Each structure stands twice: as structure tokens, then as C-alpha cells.
Amino acid sequence: MPSRRSLSVASAAALIATALGILISYLIHWFPAQASTQAHNTDVLYHVLVIASIPIFVLVVTVILFSVWQFRVRPGEELKDGPPIHGNTRLEVLWTAFPAVLLLGLVSYSFVVLHDNEQGRPASEIQIQATGQQFAWSYQYPPSVTGGAPVTSDKLYVPKGQSVYFNIRAKDVIHAFWIPAFRLQEDAVPGITTHWRVTPTRLGSFPVVCNLLCGLGHSLMRSTVHVVTPTQFRTWIKAQASTASAGAGGAASGTGTTG
Amino acid sequence: MAARLRAPGFYRAGVMMVGAVAFATLLTWAVRASTGHSTFHHFIEANAILTVSLLAVPLAFLIGIGGFDYWFYWAIGKKTRAEDHSGHGAYSWKDYFRINTDHKVIGVQYTVTSFFFLLVGGLIAMLMRAELAQPGAQFVDANTFNGLFSVHASLLIFLFIIPVFAGLANFVLPLMIGAPDMAFPRLNALSYWLLPIAGVMMIASFFAPGGAFADGWTAYAPLSDNAPIGQTFFSVAVQFAGASSIMTALNFLVTIITMRAPGMSFFRLPLLVWANFATSLLVVIATPFIAASQFFVLLDRALRFNFFNAAKGGDVLMYQHVFWFYSHPAVYIMMLPGFGIISEIIAVKSRKPIFGYRMMAFSLLAIVALGFTVWAHHMFTSGMAAWIRIPMAVTTAIIAVPTGIKIFSWLATLWRGVLHLDTPMLFALGFLTTFTLGGISGVMLAMVPFDIHVSATYFIVAHIHYVLFGGSLMTIFAGVYYWFPKMTGRMYDERLGRWHFWTTFILFNLTFGPMHVLGLQGMPRRVATYASQFSSMNLFISIASFGLGLSTLIFIYNMVTSWRGGPRAVGNPWRGLTLEWQVSSPPPVFNFDRVPTVVGGPYEYGVPGAVHGTFAPPATAGASAGIVGAPSQ
Structure with a gap:
């Protein structure tokens, strides 16, 4: 011993x-x-x-x-065996x-x-759709968020302190919608809508990363999420909605629905 | 010359392969013409010819070298050539390039071929690390980079880890159970020759139009459905590698069940045999699923079956379920034989019986059963039904229990032993530490909220390399050093072996340890370029990985020079009790001149007068004249 x-x-x-x-x-x-x-x-x-x-x-x-x-074996013990303990x-x-x-x-x-x-926080929750496509993300803000016409943008803005429910879709192959600062990701899968829910707590801009190999441009399929105050968010989304309706009327039609 | 072309061999194979290309071309033209499609002038037609050739040419090669001769003679009612074993043994290096039914020759063929693919896969890894040393594009474009990591993983999984274990077991398992050969020697030869086909096909995909298959070894649909023709090379190569695995596993199962020496009950089997029994069960049940997943992709690609085309009613997630139903058990296929190797080495090098032998055997079977219940933990972020995550997380956590039993049993075997710290033992102890780390990160990944963050990041890259390099490859090195004297009849250079261990162990941890942090910090895997915040850590990893690659040269040098001119090995240099050590090194052509009788357990070190096997007839078993391998006191 x-x-x-x-x-x-x-x-x-x-x-x-x-x-x-x-x-x-x-x-x-x-x-x-x-x-x-x-x-x-x-x-x-x-x-x-x-x-x-x-x-x-x-x-x-x-x-x-x-x-x-x-x-470990000592000099002179080269031929010695240990005790026969079987268990x-x-x-x-x-x-x-x-x-x-x-x-x-x-x-x-x-x-x-x-x-x-x-778990759901339906009281103040807003919905945003994220759509993956080789090799970029786009975001659809439905009428319930814009208060007017649905908005499609390549920019992602979310209000701080408010629950956001993402509907995630893919147009071609599988992508993964990952925001490391939120510790959340889910694949964007052709044919189905997937989801995750987040309550942002810190103002700032953080990377959005495609985290599932989707082809040649996969390494560069990046975007940014801007966490802003609820007031800033409303201002930004109003500006988007007005440019959208001023533009080629209904450019975003059909993409604002959530799954 | 005509006789040469008729006799089985490479000449006949060459002719038949040319014939197979002609057959593929004619078949394609005939089908296209009869269905009103263009012939002679369209690139789709070239892809079709290539696809059919990928299936036809390897079969022609196998027929040409004589892999099917016996069965063909039998099928057409001709006189079969009975196996007189005259082809057993290898007397020159050329004998390793022929069909040979001797399990010892096949074991060497398997092992050397696998190590060739390890070197190729390792070189590819170093190219990747060169590219990743800095952010931005360095040496290769995105398509080539995607091809590099896809071929790296595919080669090292399908052409190195899985077959090298089959190779080592091919050599030692029949010896360990006291059998003269495997149960089906012709099938054994055929299963070896499927391997180089799969490996050459994977490497050849780099020369295909559009480059190598570039969708990862996981080949997720629908990306793989619409990839260039290189993807077909992967889909077909996996069929050949998988068929090889299944044939070998069947062979092991039948050999273990039916060819044990008198007295060799299941609970007298060495744990390496138990480990290969468990692995073979996994292989025969699971491997057909990856074959299916790649047939689905092949049919989607070649004939637009739309299995995974959501727009036509296909189910994208189904690919992942079928794929992982094989590929999770596959990690145990790549680990259980290593557990067997470690049990042999730790018992012999600690001069003590394995602590809790029966629990060691039962825990292997528990891993087999549980291994089929955890596959969807690779899919926690896939978008599958949310509830599936709960039972899969529970089983994933629980499968760590039988693995933990094995770790604790090995530790208890070390306790109060007489430890011989030579190269095989160093690799075994190194394995215990690195594999424990890989197991711990595996348990972390069972925790769904954490997995959601790190899934498909460098944390996963770190985890898989701690399990497959720190786990499997460490056990492979341990096993190769341990049985090198038996397989070659020569001793390896102990000093070089220790250098190899320490350089590998240290540089392995420096290479893969920091990858955990990269993943947590937000670096995705499978990217040729990355955010600049990760650059210093990536440079560090690249430098360490080059050192790790170079450390393999010590191993290669040691193996080659020792095999050619190392000191002659005695029959039992480690004073082991198991049967393979009771014959000469290398063993006689037919393994045992007299049939051994097994009279006790395989690890009775320290038990006075203990015997595992004897060459005396059963009646006088135990009589002093017949005792072999009695431990010295």
C-alpha cells in the first residue's frame, strides 16, 4: 500500500x-x-x-x-507482478x-x-422574420411591428428589453441563424419555418453569423444586429416603412407574413 | 501475355476497368438515346458517364484482381479451387499487393493502407491550417478550402480510424481466441480491397470538374444535391468503405462466436475481443443507414428523385436523421476498439488483472445499446420537433456512465500495480487524460442551451479532435507500438517512441485546446476566413499544428527503420498471458502448431501459477510441461 x-x-x-x-x-x-x-x-x-x-x-x-x-517499476522489480485484485x-x-x-x-x-x-412572453412580444439565402440574410418586419406596410430590409434592428420572436426561413439550402452575443442559433431549413426567442439586454451592434456550411460564400455570410432603445426602434421602423411605401409600392409584399 | 491477362491480377484488372468505362459510355448513350435526350455533345452526358463509371470501374477492378473468382466459378458450376492456404504468408513486399486470404497479411495490408491515408489526411489538415494562419485568403480559394476539410474528415474517418482498428484486430483477434484464421478468409480479402478504392476515389475527387466534394463529411442535403460532380465521388466512395466495414464486422462476429479455442468462454475473452464484438454489432446495424443516406443523395443528383427537395415535397431534415443514425454510433465504432487496446496494455503494463472485468464487458454492450438512442443530439439546432431534444439530452448524458466505468476501472487497474512506462503505456496514460477532456466537453454538449450556442463552432472541432485524435489516434499509436513486435518480428526503437509520445501529446493539446475558446467566442467551423479578433489564436494553433504534423515523422521513421533492421523480437516481449504472445513473432503461417486450450482468465497477473492457455491436450491441461505464459514471480 x-x-x-x-x-x-x-x-x-x-x-x-x-x-x-x-x-x-x-x-x-x-x-x-x-x-x-x-x-x-x-x-x-x-x-x-x-x-x-x-x-x-x-x-x-x-x-x-x-x-x-x-x-512505477523500481530497479530489481522488472519481473514482479502487482497484487491480483480483480475488482x-x-x-x-x-x-x-x-x-x-x-x-x-x-x-x-x-x-x-x-x-x-x-418560454413565451406574449404581452409585449414582437415578431421578425429572418430569411437566409446564399449568401446573405434579409429581415422582414410584419405590419404588426411597422404599424403600416410590411418592411423588408438587410438590416436587423431589435428593441432592448423587449421579447423578440424570430421566424427563420431559407430560400435555397440550409443556413444557421446564429447571434453569438445572444447565445442563440437555429437552422434555417428549406420548406419549414424555425424559431427562436430573445430578450436583448445590452445596447450595441453584434455579429450575425451563418453557422452552417451553405456553399462558396459561407465564410462571408455575415450581418449585424443593432440593439437600440424601443424609441429608436420605433423611429427606425417608421422611416423604413415610409421609404418602402414611397418606393415601388409593395416591394415587400408577400414577404411580411410570419410563419 | 494472354495468360497474364486471364490470370487474376493487375493486368486483368486494367483491361476490365477499360471495359467498364466503355460499358458506362454505351449504357449512358443507349439510355439517353432511347429517352430522346442528346448524345455525343453535352456536358450532362459526361457527368452521367462519370457517375456510372464510378460504380462500374471499381467492380471491374475487384473482378480483375480476382476478388470474386471462387464465387464465380461456383456460380457457373465450374470446379472451384479449394483453398489450400498455399497463398498464406507474405514472403516479399510484392505479396502485399495481391489478393491474400491470410488474416495476418490482410491485417498488415489494412494497417499500412490506413496509415497512408492518415498521412494524406494530415497533410490536408496542415494545408488548412496554413490557410487559417491569418484571416482573409492566403493560399486556396473558398471552393478548394471547402474541399480540403471535407476530404480531410472523410479520409480520416472512413479510411483511417475505422479500417485501422479493423486491421489491428484482423491481425491479433484470431490469435487471441486461438483460431487459425478468420471465419471467411475470402470475404476478408475482398473487404480489404474495397478500401483503397474508396480512398482513391475520395482523393481523385480533387481532379473532378468543379473540384472535390465540398459540403463537409456530413454532406447535408440539399446543398449536396446540387453540388458539382465531385459530390458523387463521396456518395459512391462511402458505399465501398461501408461495404468493407460491414463485411469485416460480419466476419469478426462469426469468428468470435464460432472459432474460439476449446475452453475460451465469453468471459475468458480478452477485452480487445469483447470490444471488437461490440463494435461489429454497431457496424452491422448502423452502417446500412449511411449507405442509404448517400444513395438518396446519389438518386437526387443523378435522377432527380427529390428526396430532399422541399419544393417537390422532399423532407430536408430526414437526411440528417438517417445520416446521424449511422454517424453517431460511428463515433463508438471509432472508439470501442481503442478501449479494447487500452485494456490489454494497461493490464499487461501494470502487471495486474483488469479491475472489474465483467463490468468492462457489460459497459461495452451498454454503449452499443445506448449508442442508438442519442443521434439527434447532433440536431439540437436543426429545426426538428423541439420535444426530441429532451430524451436525446438525457440519453446523451447517461451514455457517459458506462464510459466513466471504463475510465475508473483503468485507474483502479493502475493502482498498486508495477507500472512499466514504455511507449505503449505512455500513449495509454496520455489517452486517459485527453479522452477524459473529450468526454467532459461531450457531456457539456448534451446540455441543450449550451449546445445551442456552440453547435457547429470551433468548440465542436475541439471536442471531436479530443475524442478522435486524443481518443482514437492515441489508442491506435499505443496498439501499433504494443503489437509491432508481434506483427513484424522486430522491436521498435524505444527512445524514438518516447519522443514521439511527448511531442504528440504536448502539441496535440496546444493545437486543439485553444479551439474550445475560439468556439465559445463565436468562431464558426468550416470557414476559410474569419473575424480579425480571432487571428492571434489561430496563428498560434497553426504553428502548433505544424509541429504536431512533424512529430508524425518520428513515428514513420521509427516504424520503417525498425521493421527493416530493428532487433529481432522474442515471442513474448511484454510477458503477456493472452494467446497471441504464446506463439513466435511473427506468428507461424497457420498461427498455432497445436490447438491451444484455454483454462483461465486472460489477465491473471499476480495470481501464483495462473494460466490462460495451454498447448497440452485438455486431459493434461495444467500439467507443468504444457503451461505457457505463466507469470514470473
């Missing part, structure tokens, strides 16, 4: 490594700007997952390094049951986050 002293050295090292790992996990700048309530929930989930993972990884590495340190039922039940409970706990928590992120 390994000496009591070496075991305490290893345990202390493992505890220190775990503490350091958790500390470092807070210092690392993991995510881009956090610009929605969904992003906040998902980032908390991520930190919980990291904190749960560090002790497990440290345990594995500690046992390996301890074995290399204490049990230990109690230990095996423990390392089956404990991870199962931990994993079910974590996945249950992730469902709570998922529910929080996706």
Missing part, C-alpha cells in the same frame, strides 16, 4: 489544483459580449458545468500521476451511481435553463 504521507500529499495537490482550476475558470474570458437574458442564463449554466467538471478531471489526472510516482463491487456500484446522479442533476438543470430561455 502507498504510504499515508504520499496519499496526503496527493490529496492536498488535488485540492489545490481543483481550487486553482475553478479560480482560473473565472479569470478566462470565455464568451463574447453578453447581450440577452438567454445569454446570461446560458453563461451561468456553462460556469456550473465547468465547476462540476474540474474535480472529475483533477481526480483522473491525480490518480494517473500518483500511480506513475508511487507504482470491488462496492466501489464499482459507487462509480456507476455517483456519475449517473450527477449527470441527471446537471441535465435536469439544463432543462430548467432551456425552459426559461424559450
Whole structure:
């Protein structure tokens, strides 16, 4: 058996490594700007997952390094064998049951986050349609948002603090509508309409990225989301609606419907 | 010359391949003419001829080299040439370029061919990293870049990891169970020769009009439906690689079930055999699904079946369900044989029995069953019905439990052992750490809200490389070093082996570790250019990846020089108990001069007087004269 002293050295090292790992996990700048309530929930989930993972990884590495340190073959032991230990039922039940409970706990928590992120907020919710096409995004604002004619634009504006429900469509192949600052994405699939819901919480401009290989121009299929105050949003959408109706009357007709 | 053209071999194959092109051309013209389409002057016609040729030429090649000779003779009622095993063994390097039914020759053919494709796939990866060292266009255009990552993944999955495990098992598995060969030697030879066809076809797609297939190894429809002809090369190559996998898996299953030596009960099987049994179950059940998915794409492309054309009633998401119903079990096909290798090495190099042998076997079967219940976790953001995410997330989390059992069992096997830290063991211990990281990021990805953010980003690229490089490739290196003496009869250079391990282990982590952060920060995968904020980290990754590529040269140099002139290996250099170590290195042409009898478990290290197999007749089994491989005290 390994000496009591070496075991305490290893345990202390493992505890220190775990503490350091958790500390470092807070210092690392993991995510881009956090610009929605969904992003906040998902980032908390991520930190919980990291904190749960560090002790497990440290345990594995500690046992390996301890074995290399204490049990490596010494001169004169080249033909020696270890003790014939075939197993230990109690230990095996423990390392089956404990991870199962931990994993079910974590996945249950992730469902709570998922529910929080996706639950409807119909009172003040607005709908916008995002349409993917090789290799650009366009956005349709329905009459319920513009207060007049539907508007189609290559610009995405959303009001801060208000729930936005996106209807996502594709005209040719599959694209993925991803806004990293919101931590949300869903594929745009030909033939069906997909959705996600976000409540922006931070003013600013953030990248919109196509995140599913869609052909030659995939790397450059980018756009920008502008999170503005509700007042700015209403002003912007009114200006769009008036230029749209002043233009080739009904340029956006038929595209403003939501799925 | 005429005799040469009639005899099976490359000459006959060449003639038949020319005939197959002529057949494809005539068939295409005949069909087009009879349906009122143009002939002799249209590029669609060239695509059609190429498509038919891709199916016909490989079959002609296989017939030409003699892969079907026995069955053809039998089918037309002619006298078949009974297998007298006169072709067994390889006496010069040329023997490896012929149809050969000896499982040891086929094992070497498989392994060397697979490593050739590893080098090609690795070179392609370095081209990609050269392009990605800076944002913007450097060396290749977007189409070529998309082709590079598609061919990289396809080669390394279908032509390296899956077949190299089949190659190693082909060599050692019949020896381990005390069998003279595989159950179906002719099928074994045929399944090997399907592989170079698939690999050459994938690489040749770079020379197709419009470039290589460029829709990723996942080939999502409808993008793949309308891609240039290079995509057809992928659809057809997968059929050949898949057929090869299925034939080999059937062969392993029948061999393990019917050809075990007397006394070799299932719970006396070495865990490598258990692992290949589990893998073969996965292969025969799952592989037909990827064949189907690519046949759908082929029919969409060639004949406009509109399986995945939404405008004509097609179902776009169905492609992904069928594809992942294979391709998720495929990651276990690419991992379970590695688990088997690690179990062999850790037991022998720790001089201790595997801790919890039965749980190790049952956990493999649990992974097989659960492996079929998690596929839609690749589709959390696909737009499928939202409720499917819930059960798939639960099963994805739970499948980590049997994998965890294996990790803990290996750790407990190390505990209080006598650890021999040579190259195979270093790779095994390195595997335990990197694979644990890959498993942890896998569990994170089961959490739906987190997966929604990182799906299809560099976080996924990092995860898959921690599992397939830090997991599978580490076990492959461990296994190749471990059985190198058995396969070649020579010892490898231990010092070079250690250099190879440390350079690979360190540079692997420097290459793929930072990719986790890139993905979280918002860098998508499969892009030739990226936002400038990611440039310094990408440059760092590219430099590390070039070092990682170079570290492989140490391995190649060690393998080539040791095989040619390394010191002769004894039969049992590691003092292993399993049967493959009880014969000479390399083994006799027919494996065992006398049939072994198995009288105990495979890992009874440290048990005084323990015996796994003996060459004495059963009645006197255990008598001291017959004992082999008794552990030294």
C-alpha cells in the first residue's frame, strides 16, 4: 500500500489544483459580449458545468500521476507482478451511481435553463422574420411591428428589453441563424419555418453569423444586429416603412407574413 | 501475355476497368438515346458517364484482381479451387499487393493502407491550417478550402480510424481466441480491397470538374444535391468503405462466436475481443443507414428523385436523421476498439488483472445499446420537433456512465500495480487524460442551451479532435507500438517512441485546446476566413499544428527503420498471458502448431501459477510441461 504521507500529499495537490482550476475558470474570458437574458442564463449554466467538471478531471489526472510516482517499476522489480485484485463491487456500484446522479442533476438543470430561455412572453412580444439565402440574410418586419406596410430590409434592428420572436426561413439550402452575443442559433431549413426567442439586454451592434456550411460564400455570410432603445426602434421602423411605401409600392409584399 | 491477362491480377484488372468505362459510355448513350435526350455533345452526358463509371470501374477492378473468382466459378458450376492456404504468408513486399486470404497479411495490408491515408489526411489538415494562419485568403480559394476539410474528415474517418482498428484486430483477434484464421478468409480479402478504392476515389475527387466534394463529411442535403460532380465521388466512395466495414464486422462476429479455442468462454475473452464484438454489432446495424443516406443523395443528383427537395415535397431534415443514425454510433465504432487496446496494455503494463472485468464487458454492450438512442443530439439546432431534444439530452448524458466505468476501472487497474512506462503505456496514460477532456466537453454538449450556442463552432472541432485524435489516434499509436513486435518480428526503437509520445501529446493539446475558446467566442467551423479578433489564436494553433504534423515523422521513421533492421523480437516481449504472445513473432503461417486450450482468465497477473492457455491436450491441461505464459514471480 502507498504510504499515508504520499496519499496526503496527493490529496492536498488535488485540492489545490481543483481550487486553482475553478479560480482560473473565472479569470478566462470565455464568451463574447453578453447581450440577452438567454445569454446570461446560458453563461451561468456553462460556469456550473465547468465547476462540476474540474474535480472529475483533477481526480483522473491525480490518480494517473500518483500511480506513475508511487507504482512505477523500481530497479530489481522488472519481473514482479502487482497484487491480483480483480475488482470491488462496492466501489464499482459507487462509480456507476455517483456519475449517473450527477449527470441527471446537471441535465435536469439544463432543462430548467432551456425552459426559461424559450418560454413565451406574449404581452409585449414582437415578431421578425429572418430569411437566409446564399449568401446573405434579409429581415422582414410584419405590419404588426411597422404599424403600416410590411418592411423588408438587410438590416436587423431589435428593441432592448423587449421579447423578440424570430421566424427563420431559407430560400435555397440550409443556413444557421446564429447571434453569438445572444447565445442563440437555429437552422434555417428549406420548406419549414424555425424559431427562436430573445430578450436583448445590452445596447450595441453584434455579429450575425451563418453557422452552417451553405456553399462558396459561407465564410462571408455575415450581418449585424443593432440593439437600440424601443424609441429608436420605433423611429427606425417608421422611416423604413415610409421609404418602402414611397418606393415601388409593395416591394415587400408577400414577404411580411410570419410563419 | 494472354495468360497474364486471364490470370487474376493487375493486368486483368486494367483491361476490365477499360471495359467498364466503355460499358458506362454505351449504357449512358443507349439510355439517353432511347429517352430522346442528346448524345455525343453535352456536358450532362459526361457527368452521367462519370457517375456510372464510378460504380462500374471499381467492380471491374475487384473482378480483375480476382476478388470474386471462387464465387464465380461456383456460380457457373465450374470446379472451384479449394483453398489450400498455399497463398498464406507474405514472403516479399510484392505479396502485399495481391489478393491474400491470410488474416495476418490482410491485417498488415489494412494497417499500412490506413496509415497512408492518415498521412494524406494530415497533410490536408496542415494545408488548412496554413490557410487559417491569418484571416482573409492566403493560399486556396473558398471552393478548394471547402474541399480540403471535407476530404480531410472523410479520409480520416472512413479510411483511417475505422479500417485501422479493423486491421489491428484482423491481425491479433484470431490469435487471441486461438483460431487459425478468420471465419471467411475470402470475404476478408475482398473487404480489404474495397478500401483503397474508396480512398482513391475520395482523393481523385480533387481532379473532378468543379473540384472535390465540398459540403463537409456530413454532406447535408440539399446543398449536396446540387453540388458539382465531385459530390458523387463521396456518395459512391462511402458505399465501398461501408461495404468493407460491414463485411469485416460480419466476419469478426462469426469468428468470435464460432472459432474460439476449446475452453475460451465469453468471459475468458480478452477485452480487445469483447470490444471488437461490440463494435461489429454497431457496424452491422448502423452502417446500412449511411449507405442509404448517400444513395438518396446519389438518386437526387443523378435522377432527380427529390428526396430532399422541399419544393417537390422532399423532407430536408430526414437526411440528417438517417445520416446521424449511422454517424453517431460511428463515433463508438471509432472508439470501442481503442478501449479494447487500452485494456490489454494497461493490464499487461501494470502487471495486474483488469479491475472489474465483467463490468468492462457489460459497459461495452451498454454503449452499443445506448449508442442508438442519442443521434439527434447532433440536431439540437436543426429545426426538428423541439420535444426530441429532451430524451436525446438525457440519453446523451447517461451514455457517459458506462464510459466513466471504463475510465475508473483503468485507474483502479493502475493502482498498486508495477507500472512499466514504455511507449505503449505512455500513449495509454496520455489517452486517459485527453479522452477524459473529450468526454467532459461531450457531456457539456448534451446540455441543450449550451449546445445551442456552440453547435457547429470551433468548440465542436475541439471536442471531436479530443475524442478522435486524443481518443482514437492515441489508442491506435499505443496498439501499433504494443503489437509491432508481434506483427513484424522486430522491436521498435524505444527512445524514438518516447519522443514521439511527448511531442504528440504536448502539441496535440496546444493545437486543439485553444479551439474550445475560439468556439465559445463565436468562431464558426468550416470557414476559410474569419473575424480579425480571432487571428492571434489561430496563428498560434497553426504553428502548433505544424509541429504536431512533424512529430508524425518520428513515428514513420521509427516504424520503417525498425521493421527493416530493428532487433529481432522474442515471442513474448511484454510477458503477456493472452494467446497471441504464446506463439513466435511473427506468428507461424497457420498461427498455432497445436490447438491451444484455454483454462483461465486472460489477465491473471499476480495470481501464483495462473494460466490462460495451454498447448497440452485438455486431459493434461495444467500439467507443468504444457503451461505457457505463466507469470514470473
